[in-house]
Ligand SMILES: Cc1cc2nc3c(=O)[nH]c(=O)nc-3n(C[C@H](O)[C@H](O)[C@H](O)COP(=O)(O)OP(=O)(O)OC[C@H]3O[C@@H](n4cnc5c(N)ncnc54)[C@H](O)[C@@H]3O)c2cc1C
């Protein structure tokens with residue numbers, strides 16, 4: 001089975017993230033990058049499917065050269081190879097363009113399964129898997145908290161607000177995973193050593209037939225009008241419980257008309 | 260917020276579960292009315308039961324696509340129906356709720372009609388400029404779609420719903436689904452016991468418990484407080500990881516984003532990843548025994564104390580004052 005996992009390098013959420021005043025894009029130089037957490041679950045799920053059904057796992061990242069760290073981590077976990085799409089022209093691409101660019105890469109790699117995280121911690125759009133399924137015209141089996149493959153049939157449990165849906169589809173398919181679908185493995189020492197020798201393909205936009213004008217900030221379908229730091233919250237009142245904590249909160253709630 | 264002159268129809272995808280209307284739909288209608296004529300789009304069975312509410316909240320039109328085929332497959336049919344409506348009716352914009360599924364519909368629609376999509380809007384001004392709160396609430400951004408028909412996913416609880424009775428014109432609509440739209444079949448819908456409490460992302464009040472709660476059994480302290488306020492129950496990741504409460508109730512970066520009128524954090528330290536999911540709550544209260552807990556930087560009112568003392572006392576006090 002040919003499994004492609006889309007992973008994104010994101011700024012560590014524990015650091016202060018900012019937009020750049022020059023072009024309103026995320027300041028990626030200013031903060032440490034790491035693999036989007038949900039994408040670790042995506043890589044893990046791909047490795048488990050490969051272990052059960054055979055095949056090959058390819059990591060696909062679109063991002064600046066620093067995203068090589070994230071690729072290496074995924075290869076250390078056990079993925080076989082990677083494609084790193086990196087070109088300054090892609091800077092500032094919105095989700096519509098990112099999905100287009102990734103579709104072009106998938107045209108090069110081929111796939112039976114494409115696995116994504118359900119959301120990134122920086123953009124948090126949560127639209128990419130659905131966009132890819134639409135572009136590729138294949139089954140969308142997303143928001144999975146359980147995946148089963150049986151020949152060319154894929155069954156998932158799709159997490160919903162009310163519980164879950166059991167969904168059935170045929171391969172090829174686009175899968176997205178939610179937290180707690182599995183427990184991502186840590187790279188082993190052997191895995192880290194082996195990763196250094198694994199191939200990373202770095203196609204150019206021309207190789208993929210992408211016109212630079214179609215992507216990046218200039219070609220984006222959405223634009224940032226302005227941004228500002230959120231005003232800090234006014235400092236609240238903090239009291240120590242002396243047996244009266246409950247009634248004090250109740251008084252506060254009453255003053256705000258909650259009770 | 261300024262009221263602009265009517266700019267034509269704005270499609271509002273009705274969010275409902277088998278005919279049971281979600282509150283966010285009323286919020287979307289309210290928002291749509293400020294920018295044009297609100298045209299509700301009903302997909303799936305159950306319209307009759309929701310009809311009155313849509314009229315009460317000012318839908319000028321309702322497009323009814325009642326075929327159950329549209330809800331038998333994962334999201335794609337809904338996007339196909341919306342794409343056809345966009346082609347036929349040339350609306351000024353399309354609004355959906357910013358739930359996980361709403362965003363997926365928005366994404367597919369964006370590809371189909373080659374339009375930009377904005378997610379998690381918390382406000383909308385003239386020219387469909389969306390306000391978004393990003394990076395865990397630290398930055399406020401205004402964005403705009405500049406290609407195609409704006410598709411905007413609006414976060415639940417970000418607009419106060421206002422009634423404005425209307426007599427909507429109903430129009431039955433249908434679409435011939437492509438094979439691709441029927442690729443992922445929903446073979447079973449499993450509705451887990453949701454009880455009497457409001458849904459987490461829609462609730463006006465949320466009471467969340469964290470590691471301090473100390474066990475699954477103890478969550479009844481949180482539930483009792485929530486019930487005294489008619490609130491939803493939430494949990495931190497520490498609590499869901501430990502299996503004390505289901506993952507679907509997790510608030511935060513990898514859980515749900517909530518924006519209630521009131522958020523009460525009980526035994527939660529306030530890690531940045533938790534704050535990412537609750538920072539835009541209007542009023543925040545915390546109960547924590549550690550005076551240094553970062554959650555206290557956010558609160559309007561905080562009590563340093565043992566939650567097993569303070570929370571039950573608060574519950575009792577609220578019940579007494581009712
Ligand atoms: C990539 C990533 C994503 C994450 N996503 C999320 C997410 O979506 N949601 C989320 O919540 N977290 C998330 N986390 C985890 C987050 O970093 C914290 O670990 C988590 O929020 C801590 O939960 P907590 O506050 O309940 O536990 P703790 O940080 O352990 O805090 C427990 C608090 O309870 C207090 N306490 C203990 N006993 C009592 C008592 N008897 N009475 C009163 N107070 C008491 C303590 O003083 C302490 O402040 C994520 C982490 C990462 C790395």
Ligand SMILES: Nc1ncnc2c1ncn2[C@@H]1O[C@H](COP(=O)(O)O)[C@@H](O)[C@H]1O
Nearest residue numbers: 006062116117119120123125126127128
């Ligand atoms: N630049 C990218 N390169 C590869 N995968 C991506 C990229 N951006 C997003 N993804 C994938 O899409 C998922 C959802 O991201 P988002 O739509 O940004 O919330 C992520 O979890 C990744 O799996």
